[in-house]
Structure formats: C-alpha cells, structure tokens
Amino acid sequence: MKKLVTLLLLIPCLSFAQHEETIKKIYDETLTNGHVYENLRYLCKEIGHRLSGSPQAAAAVEYTRHLMKSYGFDTVYLQPVMVPHWVRGKKEIVRAVDTDKHGTINFNALALGNSVGTGPDGVLAEVIEVSGIDEVNELGKKVEGKIVFYNGEMDPTIINTFGAYGGAVIQRSSGASEAAKYGAKAIIIRSVTNRQDDIPHTGSLRYKALINQIPAVAISTNDADLLSQVLKEQKVNAYIETHCQMLPDVLSYNVIGELRGTEFPNEIIAVGGHLDSWDVGEGAHDDGSGCMQAIEAVRLFKALGIKPKRTLRAVMWMNEENGLRGGVEYARVAKEKGEKHIAALESDSGGFQPLGFSTSGSEEQREQVKAWRDYFLPYRVWDFDQNGGGADIGPLRSQGTLLIGLRPSTQRYFIYHHTPADVFEAVDQRELELGAASMAAMMYLLDREGIR
Ligand SMILES: [Zn+2]
Known part of the structure; x- marks a missing residue:
C-alpha cells in the first residue's frame, strides 16, 4: 500500500519531467530548424498584403493550403465563406x-x-x-x-x-x-x-x-x-x-490543416491566426505572424515525431479585419457538424517576444492553464493572468470552448498596426520563433492533459 501511494505521488512528477523535456525539445527545434520566419517572408514578399476579396488573399489561401500539404498534415481543406470586398481605389x-x-x-x-x-x-x-x-x-x-x-x-x-x-x-x-x-x-x-x-x-x-x-x-x-x-x-x-468603395461579397476560404488524434480524435484543439490583412504594408505582424506560427506549431509535432492524442488543427481565418466572417463561419460549421473544440488558441497580437497567454473560459478551465505556468518560465513566458482569447476564436466560446491568446510584448505593436510599415523586416526572427514554440508547447499540454 505504501508503495502504491509513493507511486501515485510520483506519477505527476514523472509527467512533469516528461512534459518539461518535450517542451524543451519543441523550443530547441524551433530555434534551430524553424520554418516560421522563412514562411512569413514568403507570405509577405511573394504575396504581400491581402485584404479580403483581393487576388492576394486568394493567393495566400493557395499558399497556406500547399504549405500544410507539403508538411504532410493528415487533412488539409478549404472552408468556403463569403467575404466583403472593399477596395481603396x-x-x-x-x-x-x-x-x-x-x-x-x-x-x-x-x-x-x-x-x-x-x-x-x-x-x-x-x-x-x-x-x-x-x-x-x-x-x-x-x-x-x-x-x-x-x-x-x-x-x-x-x-x-x-x-x-x-x-x-x-x-x-x-x-x-x-x-x-x-x-x-x-x-x-x-x-x-x-x-x-x-x-x-x-x-x-x-x-x-x-x-x-x-x-x-x-x-x-x-x-x-x-x-x-x-x-x-x-x-x-x-x-x-x-x-474607396464596397463591392459585392466574394467567395473566399478559411484554410484548415489537421493532424488526427490517436486516442481522442473527436476532441479538437485549434490554433490559428487571420490570413487577411489590410491593403497597405505586408500584414507581417497583423497577422501573417500568427498564421505562420500556427502552421509551425503543428509542423513541430510532425518534425519531432510527437503523435497527438487529440486532433490538432491549424486554421487560417479569413476576414478578421473588416468583417470577421471567417471566424463566425468556422464556429457555425463546427456547431453544425457537432465538432467538439476543447480549446482554441490564437496569435493575433504581433510576432513579438511572447510573455504569456490570456484565457477566456470557465474559472476551472482558466485555472488549469494557469497551473502550467511553470513549464513556460524557463522561456520567460510568465503572464497567465489576463482575460481574453482572440477575435477569430471568439465565436467558439458559446460552445464551451476554452479560448487562449498568445500574449507577446505589446509595446511596439501599434507602431506598425494597419500601416504601410507592417512589413516582414519589422518582425524579429527569434521573437517570432519563440512565439511559435510557445504555442506548440501550449498545444502539447492541452493535447496530453485535455481540458476538464
Ligand atoms: Zn489582426
């Protein structure tokens, strides 16, 4: 009996050590073999800004679909959504x-x-x-x-x-x-x-x-x-x-790529950003960074051979900037199909140094995430107290989904926000990578521990 008690006490420590080790691998892999910075360069320089309804938005849909396929995600597909088509002239x-x-x-x-x-x-x-x-x-x-x-x-x-x-x-x-x-x-x-x-x-x-x-x-x-x-x-x-003028709505897409879970495939953990941007600059911080970080976060599971128990889904939402149609449609379809999103994680605050995660959910859900803070402290990611998730994942909250937002340093974000200055060169490679690794680490914990 005494032995059993000792063993039971040991199990959480063992899993802590295991998680700690895997998380270290995730950060190391991103910082040494990361793809996120080069992928952001492509999105910004080869495609450019991508307001909903523009040819560049369509090109970004194709690019991210291709990228996730090339990484061998189990399923990659487009989810149709009608979006507003505003042009500056x-x-x-x-x-x-x-x-x-x-x-x-x-x-x-x-x-x-x-x-x-x-x-x-x-x-x-x-x-x-x-x-x-x-x-x-x-x-x-x-x-x-x-x-x-x-x-x-x-x-x-x-x-x-x-x-x-x-x-x-x-x-x-x-x-x-x-x-x-x-x-x-x-x-x-x-x-x-x-x-x-x-x-x-x-x-x-x-x-x-x-x-x-x-x-x-x-x-x-x-x-x-x-x-x-x-x-x-x-x-x-x-x-x-x-x-400027508003033209008739056009057909566009959310881009979705997933790794199917081995034990609980019906429990979905979504991670993403919004693929559209304003029609000036290159939408580098807002929100090319978040999109490329989300793809990287899922890619890291493949690169490190971590088989997720639950289904991990990278989502590029369309039309956050001037309509939020993609986020609304995504949640609507999830409800219609009876999908169970246990958590959704969004990065839409720029590709700056990550400092923490905000949460929006029940008190119990929020406490569960806050309890994981110790795993992140070695990476100087410490702020787990803020409330909030993200615009695109917001519509999922009414389905009981725990929302999580990556919280990078906010001091420089509004220098670039919605301007011609929001270009690839404004994003620091290391900060971007640390954000992607933090997201992957959060997904790893969500995947292994589930959400109560
Ligand atoms: Zn944004």
Missing part, C-alpha cells in the same frame, strides 16, 4: 485649404476600411475638432455640414497598449455614424497609435443602420497635432477626396 487626398500661416497643408492619410468614398468631387467643409464621441453628442447639431476631426489619443499611461487602443479605437469604428447622426459631412480621425510620426493607420469602421454613410479618413499623429494647432489659430476648411 486611387490615393486619398486630405488637405487643409489655404491656411494663413501654412498655405495649403497636405496630410498623410488613409481612408478607413469599409468607408464610402467621396467620389471625384470630394468634400470641402469647415473642420470642427473633438476629443471623442461624447463631445460630438454635446455639440449635436453644431457639427452639421462640417468635417468632424476626432483627435482623441491613446492613453500613454496604460502599460498594456491594447488597453489604450481599446479606449481610442471607438472613434475609428463608430465615429462616422455618431457624427453623421447630426449631419456631419465626413470625419478625419487621429491615427490610433501611440507613436508620434507621419504614418497614417487604417482600420475598419462600422456604419450604423439607417444613418447616412459619410466618408472617413485617418491622418498621421504628426498631422493631427498640426491640424489641431492651426485650428487654435483660425477657422480651417479641409478638402477630402477618396475613391
């Missing part, structure tokens, strides 16, 4: 017209995704500056006939920059309809970034039903400061010309 013109001190000032601008265009005649109107939506509501009819300039900033005192982003992004997502309610003609927003520079940041807006759809653009933070300064000196008229 000719370069935007945004300028302050005929100012006293500066003459006409041309701003570095990008139309916001999903925005209607002004057409060739443009919009010319007086600019009125606000710090946020509350101020628009206070002004009410005073914004009628004007261009509303949202100049709210990301709060620099919030250490997790995603928190500061969350506070400021509402002027981008909802600002147009809020201003249009009172008869505004167009909006200009300060780019949602914590960096002071000349680069404009795009991103999606949502028009509210039954409210006039007005054009919306973002200008760089330097330009926003300049415009604000000139507005303190005088009345400013701005001219906006954009040629």
Whole structure:
C-alpha cells in the first residue's frame, strides 16, 4: 500500500519531467530548424498584403493550403465563406485649404476600411475638432455640414497598449455614424497609435443602420497635432477626396490543416491566426505572424515525431479585419457538424517576444492553464493572468470552448498596426520563433492533459 501511494505521488512528477523535456525539445527545434520566419517572408514578399476579396488573399489561401500539404498534415481543406470586398481605389487626398500661416497643408492619410468614398468631387467643409464621441453628442447639431476631426489619443499611461487602443479605437469604428447622426459631412480621425510620426493607420469602421454613410479618413499623429494647432489659430476648411468603395461579397476560404488524434480524435484543439490583412504594408505582424506560427506549431509535432492524442488543427481565418466572417463561419460549421473544440488558441497580437497567454473560459478551465505556468518560465513566458482569447476564436466560446491568446510584448505593436510599415523586416526572427514554440508547447499540454 505504501508503495502504491509513493507511486501515485510520483506519477505527476514523472509527467512533469516528461512534459518539461518535450517542451524543451519543441523550443530547441524551433530555434534551430524553424520554418516560421522563412514562411512569413514568403507570405509577405511573394504575396504581400491581402485584404479580403483581393487576388492576394486568394493567393495566400493557395499558399497556406500547399504549405500544410507539403508538411504532410493528415487533412488539409478549404472552408468556403463569403467575404466583403472593399477596395481603396486611387490615393486619398486630405488637405487643409489655404491656411494663413501654412498655405495649403497636405496630410498623410488613409481612408478607413469599409468607408464610402467621396467620389471625384470630394468634400470641402469647415473642420470642427473633438476629443471623442461624447463631445460630438454635446455639440449635436453644431457639427452639421462640417468635417468632424476626432483627435482623441491613446492613453500613454496604460502599460498594456491594447488597453489604450481599446479606449481610442471607438472613434475609428463608430465615429462616422455618431457624427453623421447630426449631419456631419465626413470625419478625419487621429491615427490610433501611440507613436508620434507621419504614418497614417487604417482600420475598419462600422456604419450604423439607417444613418447616412459619410466618408472617413485617418491622418498621421504628426498631422493631427498640426491640424489641431492651426485650428487654435483660425477657422480651417479641409478638402477630402477618396475613391474607396464596397463591392459585392466574394467567395473566399478559411484554410484548415489537421493532424488526427490517436486516442481522442473527436476532441479538437485549434490554433490559428487571420490570413487577411489590410491593403497597405505586408500584414507581417497583423497577422501573417500568427498564421505562420500556427502552421509551425503543428509542423513541430510532425518534425519531432510527437503523435497527438487529440486532433490538432491549424486554421487560417479569413476576414478578421473588416468583417470577421471567417471566424463566425468556422464556429457555425463546427456547431453544425457537432465538432467538439476543447480549446482554441490564437496569435493575433504581433510576432513579438511572447510573455504569456490570456484565457477566456470557465474559472476551472482558466485555472488549469494557469497551473502550467511553470513549464513556460524557463522561456520567460510568465503572464497567465489576463482575460481574453482572440477575435477569430471568439465565436467558439458559446460552445464551451476554452479560448487562449498568445500574449507577446505589446509595446511596439501599434507602431506598425494597419500601416504601410507592417512589413516582414519589422518582425524579429527569434521573437517570432519563440512565439511559435510557445504555442506548440501550449498545444502539447492541452493535447496530453485535455481540458476538464
Ligand atoms: Zn489582426
């Protein structure tokens, strides 16, 4: 009896040592023979940015399908999904017209995704500056006939920059309809970034039903400061010309590749990122990194000869940026087929040094993941306390799936987010690899331990 008790006490230690050893192999393999960086280079340089509905998005679907097949995943397939097809058209013109001190000032601008265009005649109107939506509501009819300039900033005192982003992004997502309610003609927003520079940041807006759809653009933070300064000196008229438009939906795909589980094949662990990106830059951090890390995470099981007990599935979701159609469709099909996703893991916060994992699930599920922290400490991955998963996996939560988000350092993400600067060169190979290895290690633990 005493022997049995000793043995039972020993088993968790044994499995800890075993897991520890396998996880070390996973990190070592990625850091010495990783494919993730080269695969990201291909996606960024040979295909480029890939907004939903674009030819590059279609090329990225083909590329990732081919890649997963070439790695010998058991099943690789495409899941059809209709996606919005927004196009930017000719370069935007945004300028302050005929100012006293500066003459006409041309701003570095990008139309916001999903925005209607002004057409060739443009919009010319007086600019009125606000710090946020509350101020628009206070002004009410005073914004009628004007261009509303949202100049709210990301709060620099919030250490997790995603928190500061969350506070400021509402002027981008909802600002147009809020201003249009009172008869505004167009909006200009300060780019949602914590960096002071000349680069404009795009991103999606949502028009509210039954409210006039007005054009919306973002200008760089330097330009926003300049415009604000000139507005303190005088009345400013701005001219906006954009040629963007929403075309009919087109057929696209989520790309799925899986390794079938040997013991519990019906229990699925999904890992992924979103394959679409904005139509500027190369979508390197957002979210080429997450996609390539997900494929790498599954590839590592094959490379190391680890046979998963449960089914591992790499998913490239389509259309996170301006619709989330891929994530919604994926969850819908999973429910329809009666698939059981025990966990879904997403990387969509950039290819920076991983610091932890956030979770969204029942208290018991979350505690189970937090208890694995010790396995990750040797790799300086320590932060397991945050709440949250990821946009694309969000729709799975109502099916009881535990959601997990890879949490890299957030300090530099919003330099690149939705800009022409989000290119392959902005991603560090080692940081990207550490993220991929962390995801594979998390999947390994989910696979071996299951989720209660
Ligand atoms: Zn993203």
